[in-house]
Amino acid sequence: MSARVVVGITGASGAAVAVRVVEMLREAGTETHxxxxxxxxxTLEHECGMGVRDLAPLVADIHSNGDMAAPISSGSFGVDATLVVPCSARTLGSIAAGTGDTLVARAADxxxxxxxRLVLAVREAPLSSIHLRNALAVSEAGGVVHPIVPTFYARPASVAELVDDIAARLVALCGVRSPLRRWGVDLGIDPRGDAQNRTGDPS
Ligand SMILES: Cc1cc2nc3c(=O)[nH]c(=O)nc-3n(C[C@H](O)[C@H](O)[C@H](O)COP(=O)(O)O)c2cc1C
Known part of the structure; x- marks a missing residue:
């Protein structure tokens, strides 16, 4: 049976990451809502020149953010993972407060x-104390807060590679095996050599 995953896209920068997440979930055979x-x-239009309809062939269903009667609004529907990518500070606040005032916030609730599983790919900078408290509240409630941050040690050759790396991590956090897992990279660092430097032990 394929995993059932909810993907919420909110109005923060990083729509390209969301697009790659949806594509990777499709490749993995996930039932995506x-x-x-x-x-x-x-932001999808501004940053990617895409509309929601462009993503329709990749997902099982598209729900309106105001539709509280959508199946994903109910716990009995049975979802394996919920990912908000990118997650705006506004939606982070709604989720932290448990208001369920939009379908994205309700699905997270x-x-x-x-x-x-709940994963929030928060994108805001700098983060205020309010954002940090909200992130802590979600984390303490069991959610995973994974900010959209680049991993330079993977030595991305392009922005597309960098986006892929972040998207693959988010997909993995949803419990879905991504064909594009990029970590486990060879850093070319000898950990024994590092230990030698710290201890002065040449053995
Ligand atoms: C082009 C653009 C980029 C934005 N980038 C961010 C961002 O990176 N992070 C953020 O928290 N809000 C950002 N905002 C502001 C949010 O879109 C705004 O707070 C909105 O109310 C969020 O609503 P939503 O969470 O329902 O999508 C951006 C807005 C626009 C128009």
Whole structure:
């Protein structure tokens, strides 16, 4: 049976990561339920020149962010993982407060109450104390807060590679095996050599 994953796209920068996540989930045979907020649509258009309809062939269903009667609004629907990518500070706040005022926030609330995987790819900088407190509240409630940050040690040759790396990590956090796992890279660092430097022991 394929994994059932909710992907929420909200109005933060990083829509390209969301697009790659949806593509990777498709490659992995996941049943993806997509919700895009109003400002998520705007950033998708602004940053990727894409509309929500462009993602339709890759997902099982697209739900309106105002549709609280959508199946993913209920815990009994049974979802394996919920990922908000990118997650705006506004939606992070709604999730932390448990308001369930949008379908994205409600789906995240369901994930927390049902104790299923919740991953928030937060994108804001700098982070205020309010953002940090909200992230802590979600983490303490069982969610994973994975900011959209680049991993330079993988030595990405392009922005596309960098985006792929972040997307693959998020997909893996959803419990889905991604064909594009890039970590485990050879850093060319000899850990024994490092230990020698610290201890002065040449053996
Ligand atoms: C082009 C653009 C980029 C934005 N980037 C961010 C961002 O990186 N992080 C963030 O928290 N908000 C960002 N915002 C502001 C959010 O879109 C705004 O707070 C919105 O109310 C979020 O609503 P939503 O969470 O329902 O999508 C951006 C807005 C626009 C128009």
């Amino acid at each position: 997509l919700v895009v907020s109003r400002w998520g649509r705007a 369901v994930a927390l109450k049902e104790r299923t």
